[in-house]
Structure formats: C-alpha cells, structure tokens
Amino acid sequence: MANQTPSELFTMLKGYLNELSDGERTPGEVASALGEWAREGKESIKVRVSEEVESSVAKMGFIQRQDYEALVARVAALEAQLAAATETPVKSEGKKFSIRKSSKSKIDPIAEKKAKK
Numbered sequence: 001m002a003n004q005t006p007s008e009l010f011t012m013l014k015g016y017l018n019e020l021s022d023g024e025r026t027p028g029e030v031a032s033a034l035g036e037w038a039r040e041g042k043e044s045i046k047v048r049v050s051e052e053v054e055s056s057v058a059k060m061g062f063i064q065r066q067d068y069e070a071l072v073a074r075v076a077a078l079e080a081q082l083a084a085a086t087e088t089p090v091k092s093e094g095k096k097f098s099i100r101k102s103s104k105s106k107i108d109p110i111a112e113k114k115a116k117k
Contacts, residue, residue, distance in 0.1 A: 012037075 016033060019025040025033075063071075 016025065016030045020027065020030050
C-alpha cells in the first residue's frame with residue numbers, strides 16, 4: 001500500500017468510502033486500514049532516507065560508528081602493548097663492561113708532597 005501513486009491512493013480511498021457507505025466496513029475498520037497504510041508509508045520513507053544518508057556520508061569520506069569504535073579498540077590494544085613493552089627492561093645481548101677499582105691507590109708522589117705543604 002505504501003508505494004502507491006496518487007491516482008491509486010485516490011482509488012483506494014474511494015473504495016473505502018464506498019464500502020463504508022454500503023455498510024461493508026465500519027468506520028473503525030476504515031480507520032484501521034488507513035492507519036496501517038500510514039505506518040507502512042512511514043517505514044518506507046525511513047528506509048529510503050536512511051539509505052540516502054548512508055550513501056551521502058560514505059561519499060563524503062566519513063566512516064560508520066561501528067568502524068570508528070573498532071579502530072578505537074584497536075588503538076587502545078596497541079597502546080597497551082606498547083606500554084607493556086616499555087615497562088619491561090630489554091636485556092642486552094652484548095658484553096657488559098664494569099669499572100673495577102684497584103686496591104692500590106695510584107697517587108702522584110710529587111702532588112702529594114705539594115698538598116701537604
């Protein structure tokens with residue numbers, strides 16, 4: 001019923017009025033039929049508008065909410081991995097150098113005499 005041309009709509013309404021005047025339908029039945037027709041038309045319009053908006057938004061380069069939320073979750077997971085990797089010290093594979101102090105002090109005897117004066 002929702003995808004009717006104006007002439008079909010007029011014919012349908014005329015038929016309902018004839019049925020109402022002939023006593024074939026009650027005013028409640030006619031009102032119910034018209035209400036159903038209006039709901040179907042509303043749903044049809046919603047679908048068409050939704051499709052058009054989705055198409056236009058895609059042409060503009062926007063993404064859908066679900067794609068955005070998936071990307072946010074992925075970035076959060078990668079940031080968590082990065083944070084975990086930077087908290088764990090990385091062991092070096094090369095040689096470690098250490099500074100050893102000798103037990104004997106190597107002080108210049110001449111500098112020591114000057115310091116005592």
